[in-house]
Amino acid sequence: MKKDQWIMGIETSCDETAVAIIKNGREIAANVVASQIESHKRFGGVVPEIASRHHVEQMTIVIEEALKEANLSLPELDAIAVTEGPGLVGALLIGVNAAKALAFAHNIPLVPVHHIAGHIYANRLVKELTFPLLSLVVSGGHTELVYMKEQGHFEVIGETRDDAAGEAYDKVARTLKLPYPGGPHIDRLAQEGSDTLKLPRAWLEEGSYDFSFSGLKSAVINTVHNAEQRGEIIAPEDLAASFQESVIEVLVKKTVIATEEYKVKQVLLAGGVAANKGLRKALEQAFSTKSDIDLVIPPLNLCTDNAAMIAAAGSIMYDKGIRADLSLNANPGLDIELYN
Amino acid sequence: MTILAIDTSNYPLGVALIEDNQVIGEYITNLKKNHSVRIMPAIQTLMKDCERTPAQLTKIVVAKGPGSYTGVRIGVTISKTLAWSLKIPLVGVSSIEIIAAGAGRHFDGYISPLIDARRGQVYTGLYEYQSGELTTVKEDRLVLSADWAAALKEVNKPILFVGNDLPLHQAVIEETLSSQAVFAAITEHNPRPSELALLGKDKQGEDIHSFVPNYIRLAEAEAKWLEANGKILKG
């Protein structure tokens, strides 16, 4: 009988201190997340220095809780997987250094993980991956289409040229004076309104899988501004619906075209914005008629930042023989194709 | 008894191992290099050279600041994680006190270590050896070096100023305190990690989970928020 594989994941790239333990790459034994959302709310966004301070306060508590939840001790772990980047450097450093200390103290292999690889691998906690596949990654810092021909191999075929979709959501939320984080509020408002404003769609040049959201963001701000000058009021519901429709239409259409060109068997949704109801619905609709393509959308708690996804990706990287030594550093600009 | 001391709170990076009444290994550099890359390999190398394993450690002592926010967090995170996972006590020591301990042991008077904090400011405190024991005379603080020098005019003892950032503040101190001020030699400026270990040797372990660096300063965003909201409250 094959011995079980236990991987601990550590994630501190932004404002969640998270530790998880995964069995055999797919089963969640523990998944602990200490969120800092409340302490950043009053600043209207994540303040890096405050995030780093919170990570120091939470780190060992969260590690202890995860081990307790999984009913494991450190020497039983096969590896410690940690988010190396991208993210906020000061925040990443806490997870990286805690992971290195654990690896050193207990002689446990250390596996570096790319945060977006983690988001993609959240899907493997739901369903086994079938290749080739395409993943649509949408989060606060990222909007990209990633092609995978096999486990642990990533090829970015399209990415945003300016703002990430999540950033555009935050800025539009601010224009609408919605509280931080604004994404869920826009999603909620959009369900109540309709796409009346016909905002622009950034298709870019023919055949490109890249995205651009800065034009759309400006269009929203101008629309609101012009309406104000004319003394008109645009229903926030309609503005949210129009904005969201413009984002989603581009995301979904480019994903569909890419699945055709790359002849993929599976489409994975990944990243924090994957929690967006409008996006989920539109993808489900688009792929409902394509019976040869399997669409996987993780549950909400696996879409936002967590460490289960880091351990899931770490499990594959561990099998591939990827290791870090004790000089591992935080790398805020880490390239996902580095460990291919 | 095997104590591991870790200091990454400012440019000097330090690791020491002390055992019973001996310093068995010590490593210091004073470079503008990345602590995150170098500290764990330094610990690993020192312990390997000294033929000690993590399981043999009985206590971790860490420099808890003030200093570089990122630097002090690296040392504190590693120390908390090591102490918690090895189930051994953790002790934090002021980064300023470590410098005083090394430089001032045989100095008859007060010791004021200086760590530059930009815009004419320093992190400093006032210490004194009393019958072989280092004691705090004035708590660690963030202060303009000019103001600090002026305040020290009142104390009637010679003061030893020490620290790698001394050249940035020496002129203003000399001007105010003239012969009352004594300046340490360059070999005394680096905080010695073995002094850190010694300072923590007999101290009781602290609660590991809630242990945090001593930043002295609030995060800038926090300070601004308090100021802005204070103003609103005052109307």
Ligand SMILES: [Zn+2]
């Ligand atoms: Zn993320």
